[in-house]
Amino acid sequence: AQYQLDDILHAQATPDISGSQKQQQKQQQQQQQKQQLELVAAVQTGDCRWRLQQIQLTGLSDCSSLLALLTPQLEAAAGRHRRPRSLLVFVNPVSGGGGAVRLCDRLLRPALRQCRVAARFVHTERRHHAKDFLLQEKLQSFDGIVGVGGDGILSELFHGLLLRKRLDEGLTAHTVDDPELRPDHTIGIVPAGSTDTVVHSINGTSDALTAIVQIILGRRVAMDMASVYSDSGQFLTYNISLLGYGYFGEVARSSEPLRWMGPARYDLVGAHRLLNLRSHALEISFLEADGRCHAVCTRDCSVCSSDALAECAPEAKEQQRRQLRTVTGRFVAVNSFLMPCRSTKSAAGAVPFAHLGDGCTDLVLVRDCSKAEFLRHLYRVSSCPVRLSTAAAGASAIDDSLPPPPPTPPAPVEPQFQLDCVQVHRVRQFSVRVLDNPAGSVWNCDGEVLRQAGLAVRVHRQLLQLFGCHVTL
Numbered sequence: 001a002q003y004q005l006d007d008i009l010h011a012q013a014t015p016d017i018s019g020s021q022k023q024q025q026k027q028q029q030q031q032q033q034k035q036q037l038e039l040v041a042a043v044q045t046g047d048c049r050w051r052l053q054q055i056q057l058t059g060l061s062d063c064s065s066l067l068a069l070l071t072p073q074l075e076a077a078a079g080r081h082r083r084p085r086s087l088l089v090f091v092n093p094v095s096g097g098g099g100a101v102r103l104c105d106r107l108l109r110p111a112l113r114q115c116r117v118a119a120r121f122v123h124t125e126r127r128h129h130a131k132d133f134l135l136q137e138k139l140q141s142f143d144g145i146v147g148v149g150g151d152g153i154l155s156e157l158f159h160g161l162l163l164r165k166r167l168d169e170g171l172t173a174h175t176v177d178d179p180e181l182r183p184d185h186t187i188g189i190v191p192a193g194s195t196d197t198v199v200h201s202i203n204g205t206s207d208a209l210t211a212i213v214q215i216i217l218g219r220r221v222a223m224d225m226a227s228v229y230s231d232s233g234q235f236l237t238y239n240i241s242l243l244g245y246g247y248f249g250e251v252a253r254s255s256e257p258l259r260w261m262g263p264a265r266y267d268l269v270g271a272h273r274l275l276n277l278r279s280h281a282l283e284i285s286f287l288e289a290d291g292r293c294h295a296v297c298t299r300d301c302s303v304c305s306s307d308a309l310a311e312c313a314p315e316a317k318e319q320q321r322r323q324l325r326t327v328t329g330r331f332v333a334v335n336s337f338l339m340p341c342r343s344t345k346s347a348a349g350a351v352p353f354a355h356l357g358d359g360c361t362d363l364v365l366v367r368d369c370s371k372a373e374f375l376r377h378l379y380r381v382s383s384c385p386v387r388l389s390t391a392a393a394g395a396s397a398i399d400d401s402l403p404p405p406p407p408t409p410p411a412p413v414e415p416q417f418q419l420d421c422v423q424v425h426r427v428r429q430f431s432v433r434v435l436d437n438p439a440g441s442v443w444n445c446d447g448e449v450l451r452q453a454g455l456a457v458r459v460h461r462q463l464l465q466l467f468g469c470h471v472t473l
């Protein structure tokens with residue numbers, strides 16, 4: 001087998017020649033024996049999965065010289081990739097029905113030990129424990145903050161870090177016109193929850209060991225974040241994956257007391273809400289970015305690195321206000337997808353062409369429709385047969401010096417949006433005002449319930465860094 005130097009995470013001679021005096025004496029006694037070199041490498045094992053592999057090089061005559069040659073190169077690679085040497089790890093004991101603690105002991109702790117990454121473990125004792133810790137404690141000695149759990153614990157980590165940065169910079173006001181600041185730390189998530197949408201959208205799998213290997217490798221993905229404000233412009237919360245009104249809001253509210261059921265609660269409540277499908281009178285305003293491209297977000301994504309998508313300067317705000325589009329009517333669902341929202345139920349994602357770092361969200365508006373029509377939309381969302389390779393061809397950059405490219409194949413369609421009642425817009429910001437029964441408003445913000453009658457949302461391009469590897473095609 002061949003290994004890239006960049007994927008080797010640790011090397012040591014055995015017996016360990018850097019050990020204690022006693023060990024060294026023992027080694028001298030073993031002079032006749034040849035030493036062996038042990039390496040730990042990250043290897044991709046098909047699809048999107050990664051594993052740690054121990055490699056033993058035996059029968060070496062001069063192990064110490066080889067190790068002396070290898071060590072500075074491994075250190076240089078670790079520096080180049082900003083590999084974490086010290087992590088702060090929050091373990092949520094209630095995640096995934098208590099599986100997070102077991103997963104941490106079985107996979108995370110041994111992997112960190114094997115690769116010589118130091119870690120401080122904190123078992124959360126209540127809701128908001130991780131967030132409060134990040135707001136109050138010294139964090140300088142850590143290279144990354146990791147959560148073992150689901151999307152709920154991840155939400156606590158990015159709220160803690162984003163709000164901590166504002167505190168450290170002395171920013172007290174937090175309104176729709178205030179800037180957002182990038183936190184100093186990268187976040188890692190080891191999936192152990194009932195919904196692991198974010199890690200699945202980044203890595204293309206919710207496999208825990210893959211996530212651990214990416215953290216140790218120091219691979220990072222720049223992610224958009226949305227900030228959510230009340231209709232008076234006051235900050236309410238951050239959003240990273242789904243923000244939904246109507247059907248998904250009601251699913252979040254009704255499944256809240258059924259947490260003990262695990263992911264099955266979403267199927268049960270989803271079916272019940274479908275039978276009682278309601279529409280809502282809404283006014284929706286949005287600032288549309290240039291048309292949606294049919295390209296999957298991959299490593300070195302040309303859409304996410306395009307300068308055309310840089311956030312608008314403050315002086316352009318007035319112009320933006322003039323470009324706002326407003327629609328009113330009855331809707332059964334209004335959903336903002338900041339990322340593809342992949343999961344075991346929807347491998348390509350609910351919105352396969354949503355990008356992780358383009359500064360935009362895909363706003364999906366589902367107008368009043370029959371239950372059968374909405375069911376068709378939901379079914380297609382979970383079984384979208386996107387042709388990924390075609391999508392990649394459409395995304396490549398154009399170089400004038402090259403002969404003209406062959407005619408582009410027809411853009412892949414997203415059948416879930418090819419319905420009369422469904423519209424999708426790629427937007428930088430939007431607001432929704434509930435016109436009927438505002439007191440009964442309910443939103444689903446990354447699985448948490450919000451009860452505002454009006455919300456304003458702004459997307460911040462690549463505000464956060466997460467450990468992860470991005471899908472490849």
Ligand SMILES: Nc1ncnc2c1ncn2[C@@H]1O[C@H](COP(=O)(O)OP(=O)(O)OP(=O)(O)O)[C@@H](O)[C@H]1O
Nearest residue numbers: 095096124125126127149150151152153193194195
């Ligand atoms: N010790 C604790 N007791 C109760 N709740 C906790 C504790 N520690 C963390 N929490 C809360 O548990 C919630 C769910 O966490 P998480 O998302 O990690 O697990 P989950 O099983 O995937 O849940 P979800 O169904 O929300 O995805 C989070 O909102 C977090 O604040």
